[in-house]
Amino acid sequence: MTDGFDLAAHASAMRAAGWWQDKTFDDLLEAAIARSPDKRAVVAYRKDRGFDRPARVMTYAELGDAVAQAAGSLRALGVGPGDIVGLMLPNWWEFVVAAFAVCRIGAVPNPLMHIFRERELRFMLGFAGTRAILIPKGFRGHDFPAMIDRLKPELPALEHVIVVDDDGPRSFDRLIMNSGAAPVPADRGTPADPGEMAILMYTSGTTGEPKGVMHCFNTQVACVTALGNRFGLTADDVHFAVAPFGHMTGYTAMMVQAIHCGGTLVLQDIWEPEAGVDIMVREGATHMAAATPFLSDICTVIAHGGPVPGLRTFLCGGAQIPPVVIERARDMMKLGVSSLWGMSESLAGSLTEPERAQEKSATTDGRAVEGVELLIADENLTPLPQGQTGRLWFRGAQQFLGYYKRPGLDGRGPEGWFDTGDLAYMDPEGYIRINGRSKDIVIRGGENIPVVEIESILYRHPRVTDAAVVGYPDKRMGERACAFLVLADDGPFTMDDLRAWMEASGAARQYWPEAVEVIKTMPRNASGKIQKFLLKEQAARHAAG
Structure with missing residues (x-):
């Protein structure tokens, strides 16, 4: 029980409805091997090996053998059921092998973004009681073994540090792939x-x-089943994975999705747009899931004379998609870009089907996928009229089990509804539009500022490539709004420029931001969502003393 939520009853209901299939990752992998053992399963490109050819190609049979060997080696190290294993690797073939091997022996993979450093890892590894961690020897100029060695005295549960690309006693090759342990x-x-x-x-x-x-x-198989059905994915699809596996988009919607379909998973470890487009064309990529900046980069490469990839479907989540990007993708690639709403707790909650993408992706974040229910209501779960903004509540087959070591803190009631923290409204066809965060809302003089609408107005400025609006404290008004802008050029952008644009847009004057900051890049997390808490800290300097 969690805040009145009965997980056992939920699980029983999901099984009865057919949304939970009781399949493990081994079931997915073994089915793919049985269908096509000689088919290419993983094609891995690494920048340090040159993007002109793959660093490693594995058939499904070879992937199966590698997973069996890795599972045997991990078991021989004493890793077993319930142990947490950190996977802090880029999108390399070793990540795929390790993830499936960890699951095979009942241990729990904990994907970690390779951008994390001591501050984040001290908490994450310590809180989880991580038993083993896989890291690169080096990536993007960072020395990972030295970092973990500095932290290790503070992490008594961490017994094994396994290093990819190392040739010493902790090397992945020695400890995992060539340990001599019996395969599992x-x-x-x-x-x-x-x-x-x-x-x-x-x-x-x-x-x-x-x-x-x-x-x-x-929950993960329910996610990839729902996405696969809506996209019409088959074993013929080639999945291009540049979204990091340290985040659910890369891990579930790309890695697990590809194996579930029995397709080919193509990896690029460092996003370089020109090389990425070349790889997509070379490998015949048909499906991709990534944030808006990746799609924008692809369009820019094509606009400058690059080849046109044969992408058939594109899942775009993490932030709203500017209409101009959707139009460019359609005009340049004949590609319908499908908008998605999701979060770690819900996986893929809503998606615009490809056939409605041109019509709906610029103005909505999709409609509920199979096995999922979405509700727009107030804080008491009272449903709100169609078109009215309220809290977005979620429940269904992809709903998370809870927060690790924090029972009772996930805010679910007896009916299983989870408060996502997002604000949204729903159109007559059931498509939702995220309209802000309940914690990010700016209340100026008792009036809610429509943050998402103001950001959309700013984004349409010809010099603006990214925009975010946050509040800062004000003694008289409670809060005022600050606009953070990323520009396409190096020129200034003053309050006069902002006021002129807002006036031309026709937006109500009380909604205009009262401060503006020009920054080089927007702080985003791995899924592409803007980290507004960081912008709030910066905006606070505009508050009167």
Whole structure:
């Protein structure tokens, strides 16, 4: 029970409805191997090996063998059911092998973004009691072994540090792939019950306080099944994965999705747009899931004479998609871009189907996917009229199990509704539009400022490439609004410029931001969501003394 939420009853209902299939990752992998053992499963590109050719290509049979060997090696190290294993690797083939191997022996993978440093890892590894961690020897100029060695005295549970690309005693090759331990095939594995925790993923921290989100095999398989059905994905699809595996978009919507479909997973570890487009064309990529900046970059490459990839479907989440980007993708690639709303706790809550993408993706964040219910209501769960903004509540087959070591803190009631913290409204066809965050709302003089609408107006300025509006304290008005802008050029952008644009837009004067900051890049988390708590800290300097 969690705040009145009965997880056992929820699980029973999801199974009865057919949304929970009780399949493990081994079931997905073994099915793919049985269908096409010689088919390419993973094609991995690494910048340090040159993007002109793959660093590693694995068939499904080879992937299966590698997972069995890795599982045997981890078991020989003493890693077993319930142990937390940190996966702090870029999008390399070693991540894929390790993730499936960890699951095979009943341990719990904890994907970690490779951008994390001591401050984040001290909490995350310590809180989870992480037993083992896989890290690169170096990536983007950072020395990961030295960082973990500095932290290790503070992490008594951390027994094993396994280093990819190392040639010493802690090397991945020596400890995992060539340990001499007996392989563990799927029929000798001990995976978690499909309804128990099978991944620990920390929230991405737009509010500054990450929590450990627990998902099981059933919730993840429900996610990829729903997405696959709406996109019409088959074994013929080639999935281009540049969204990091340290986040749910990369981990579930790309890595797990590709294996679930029995398709080919193509990896690029560092996003370089020109190289990425070349790889997509070379490998025949048909499906991609990533944030808006990736799609914008692809369009820019094509606009400058680059080749046109044959993408058939594109899942775009993390932030609203500017209409101009959707139009460019349609005109340049004949590609319908599908908007998505999701979060670590809900996985994929809503999605615009490809056939409605041109019509709906610029103005909505999709409609509920299979096995999911969405509700717009007030804080007491009283439904609100169509078109009215309220809290977005979520429940269904992809709902998380709870927060790790924090029972009772997930805010679910007896009916299972989860308060997402997002504000949204719903149109007559059931498509939702995220209209802000309940914690990010700016209240000026007792009036709510429509933050998302103001951001959209600013985004349309020809010099603005990114925009965010946050509040800062004011003794008289309670709050005032500050606009943070990223520009396409190096020129100034003054309050006079902002006022002129807002006046031309026709927006009510009381909604105009009263401060403006020009910044080089917008602080975003791995899913592309703007970390507004950081902007709020910066905006606070505009507050009167």
